[in-house]
Amino acid sequence: MRINVLQHTPNEGPGAILDWAQIHNHQVYIYHPYRFGYLPTAEKTDMLVILGGPMSPNDDLQWIKQERELIQGLLDRNVPMFGVCYGAQQITKTLGYAVTKSPAKEVGWAPVYRKSMVIPDLPDELLALHWHEEMFEIPYEAQLLFSSKAVKNQGFVLNHRVIGLQFHFEPQADNVREMVVNDFPYIKNSVLGQSATDILKKTVPIENKRVLFKMLDYITEKL
Structure with a gap:
């Protein structure tokens, strides 16, 4: 399977998604449209990851x-998609739903809570990395998947093929360090009240990678 990844800043890469792809012997192609302007075609996309x-x-x-045109083409073909933060917002915007300022800017570690049983065996609570101040509406056709205390709309699942998360499960320890050292000014005014040092001290929960893999397995079942 060809997995096309849309990366939108140098310090937010696919992280553990690459581990999942390697386990399944999938080919990964990483595009940087913000820098080079190139996007894959829908015909050459078996799965799309939008970071x-x-x-x-x-x-x-x-x-x-143009990204949204690609997303619409893949929605029409029922191709698996996994959107993270801005990526999830792009999916909902393509579907005609609003992306707005969230009730609180969340930057740092905070729990998210499962709101749907549609994906089996997900924990009721997980500690996730947040890095956002906008949020998506939940599409009418989708199910709310996760919420946090500060922001209700933290994740959705649509038609067994699309998952969007407002937070990050994909970063491993090296990825978190890369995000913090390059984007630490963004931490200011977060409702979570954590410093760059606080964020770096936290060990990435092992459970996050397992849950990430389970979600990627879910949207690629029976392909």
């Missing part, structure tokens, strides 16, 4: 609009 970034789906940029 986070500092931009907003509401920004008036041609490549952001």
Whole structure:
């Protein structure tokens, strides 16, 4: 299977998603549309991963609009998609739903709580890395998957093929360090009240990778 990854900033890569792809012998192609302007075609995409970034789906940029054209083409073909933060927002924006400022800027570690049983054997509570101040609406056709105390709309699942998360399960320890050392000014004014040192001291929960793999398995079942 060819997995096309859309990466939107140098310090937010696919992380543990690459481990999952390697286990299953999938080929991964990473695109940087914000930098080079190239996107894969829908015909050459067996699965799409849309990562986070500092931009907003509401920004008036041609490549952001072109991403949504790709997303729509894949929705029409029922191709698996996994969106993270900005990536999840892009999916909901493509479906016609709003992306707005969230009730609170969340940057750092905080629990998320499972809100749906549609994916079996997910824990009721997980500690996730948050790095956002916007949020998506939950599409009418989708199910709310996760919430946090500060922001209700933290995750959704749609038609057994699409998952969007407002937070991050994909970063491993090296990835977290990369995010913090390059984007530490963004931590300011977070409702979570954590410093860069606080974020770096936290060990990435082992459970996050297991749950990430379970979600990726779920959207690629019976392909």
